[in-house]
Amino acid sequence: MLTLRSFVVVSVIVSVNCQNCAKSNGIRQSPVNINTLNLIYDWAPSLKWSFGYALTPESVYINNTGSSFSLTVKHKWPLEISSGVLDVPYKFDQLHFHWGDHNGIGSEHTIDGFTYPLEMHVVHSQNTKNDADQIVVVAYFFKVSSIPNLGLQSLLDKMLEAGPKKHEIFEIKPFALSQLLPEKFSYLTYKGSLTTPPYTESVTWIISTLELPISESQLDVFRETSKMDQGLKNNFRCGQDLNFRDVRLILEPVQYSHSSAHMLLQLFLFVAVVTALGPDCIQNPGAFQSPIDIDTKTALIKKIGKLEWSTGYNRLPENATLISNGHTVSLEMVSRYPMEIKFPLFPVKYKFIQLHFHWGNKFDVGSEHTMNNKSYPMEMHVVHTQTENLLYPKYIVLGYFLSLTRKGTTGLEEIIPAVVPAATTINAPIPVKRFKLLKFLGSHVFPYYTYQGSLTTTPYDESVRWIVAKNPLSITRKQLDVFYKAAQIEIDMLNNYRCTQDPKV
Numbered sequence: 001m002l003t004l005r006s007f008v009v010v011s012v013i014v015s016v017n018c019q020n021c022a023k024s025n026g027i028r029q030s031p032v033n034i035n036t037l038n039l040i041y042d043w044a045p046s047l048k049w050s051f052g053y054a055l056t057p058e059s060v061y062i063n064n065t066g067s068s069f070s071l072t073v074k075h076k077w078p079l080e081i082s083s084g085v086l087d088v089p090y091k092f093d094q095l096h097f098h099w100g101d102h103n104g105i106g107s108e109h110t111i112d113g114f115t116y117p118l119e120m121h122v123v124h125s126q127n128t129k130n131d132a133d134q135i136v137v138v139a140y141f142f143k144v145s146s147i148p149n150l151g152l153q154s155l156l157d158k159m160l161e162a163g164p165k166k167h168e169i170f171e172i173k174p175f176a177l178s179q180l181l182p183e184k185f186s187y188l189t190y191k192g193s194l195t196t197p198p199y200t201e202s203v204t205w206i207i208s209t210l211e212l213p214i215s216e217s218q219l220d221v222f223r224e225t226s227k228m229d230q231g232l233k234n235n236f237r238c239g240q241d242l243n244f245r246d247v248r249l250i251l252e253p254v255q256y257s258h259s260s261a262h263m264l265l266q267l268f269l270f271v272a273v274v275t276a277l278g279p280d281c282i283q284n285p286g287a288f289q290s291p292i293d294i295d296t297k298t299a300l301i302k303k304i305g306k307l308e309w310s311t312g313y314n315r316l317p318e319n320a321t322l323i324s325n326g327h328t329v330s331l332e333m334v335s336r337y338p339m340e341i342k343f344p345l346f347p348v349k350y351k352f353i354q355l356h357f358h359w360g361n362k363f364d365v366g367s368e369h370t371m372n373n374k375s376y377p378m379e380m381h382v383v384h385t386q387t388e389n390l391l392y393p394k395y396i397v398l399g400y401f402l403s404l405t406r407k408g409t410t411g412l413e414e415i416i417p418a419v420v421p422a423a424t425t426i427n428a429p430i431p432v433k434r435f436k437l438l439k440f441l442g443s444h445v446f447p448y449y450t451y452q453g454s455l456t457t458t459p460y461d462e463s464v465r466w467i468v469a470k471n472p473l474s475i476t477r478k479q480l481d482v483f484y485k486a487a488q489i490e491i492d493m494l495n496n497y498r499c500t501q502d503p504k505v
């Protein structure tokens with residue numbers, strides 16, 4: 001992963017003397033500089049690599065093509081990538097490299113002006129589709145490391161021998177390509193071209209955000225060959241104009257976490273910290289994702305009836321604590337009496353687990369649901385669950401908007417003093433003065449909007465009956481400031497809301 005240090009290095013851009021710095025007349029030429037502030041965050045299934053990549057091929061060959069070293073294989077098993085942003089499988093053709101004379105140059109693509117010393121292109125193609133989608137190049141950046149890259153070794157062993165003999169094919173010790181090519185990563189993708197003649201505009205680029213290690217002495221082998229063949233010296237093309245093309249960041253699903261903010265920080269430390277801390281605005285393809293915009297004009301009016309609250313809600317609990325999981329603060333209560341709700345549509349009871357909050361960094365953002373496209377500064381979720389009957393949703397979440405007023409809703413004042421202490425330490429319960437939850441929740445829930453949706457944090461489980469109170473609770477400016485302060489202490493709480501999910505047809 002990149003470090004903030006390398007972000008600083010960006011400002012010291014080296015003047016390059018690559019061999020091919022002419023701007024092309026094309027409209028979708030490659031490579032490009034990728035400005036991380038303009039990325040579109042997106043979702044796609046994982047890229048699939050056929051199992052052949054994990055098996056040792058019969059033979060592996062390298063040759064000096066005159067502009068790089070190209071690696072090809074003879075394999076019993078198909079080598080194909082599919083899924084992800086690809087709609088048909090693409091077959092492996094070859095892989096090759098671009099590098100420079102020193103660590104400040106080498107890669108073709110650059111990130112916020114930052115250049116890597118080496119970029120590897122794994123070229124795949126297919127011929128069933130139109131010309132514009134013929135080729136997929138998976139690109140990996142290499143970063144100098146004290147650890148050598150073992151996946152490169154058998155290639156490097158033969159490179160000095162193959163270097164002077166242009167176009168001659170050398171067999172190298174076979175190895176499974178998966179040793180060199182990590183298969184799971186978040187990636188940048190855009191439509192571009194070949195970076196060598198004839199610069200055909202037929203390439204879908206998939207650029208791994210996972211940087212691969214390479215040692216200085218391994219890089220030296222690449223540079224050594226440049227002395228044998230001038231065609232191998234600084235064999236990278238300079239950046240071309242992006243021309244209004246979109247560059248999407250596709251997040252590897254397994255890396256999803258509650259807040260995209262934290263994850264993006266891990267992925268892209270070169271994104272300025274403040275801009276990375278946005279809400280989780282990735283659109284999930286699921287059909288019942290939450291939150292949603294509640295359009296009060298099209299909502300159906302039904303007489304469903306009131307919620308029933310068990311006795312535990314109307315007694316002082318034995319114990320009440322506020323606890324941070326890093327993303328939000330949750331109120332937990334232990335009561336001698338059952339704390340369960342009964343929703344008229346389902347015959348099972350739902351047990352209280354906890355209630356927590358979502359908020360933003362200013363008054364007009366923060367709630368997860370919106371009402372006629374209006375956000376509230378906060379939203380509270382009261383999570384209930386049942387495991388008795390699988391026919392019914394696993395969760396009922398009561399959602400309450402909080403709106404700014406002069407006087408906060410009774411009960412909130414007991415929670416507020418624990419917010420900052422809770423934010424300061426993850427997973428440490430902070431005592432809260434006991435109060436009756438029913439007063440806080442019960443009288444405010446009716447009338448409500450209800451729909452079938454999902455959790456708004458990972459794993460986005462679509463087994464949630466949402467009950468969203470029509471009338472907001474109240475919070476004062478001073479109380480809201482306490483939550484803003486918590487987010488300054490635990491930066492991952494900043495904008496800890498998920499954006500509304502588009503309705504699916």
Ligand SMILES: [Zn+2]
Binds near residue numbers: 096097098121195
């Ligand atoms: Zn290339």
Ligand SMILES: [Zn+2]
Binds near residue numbers: 356357381456
């Ligand atoms: Zn929530």
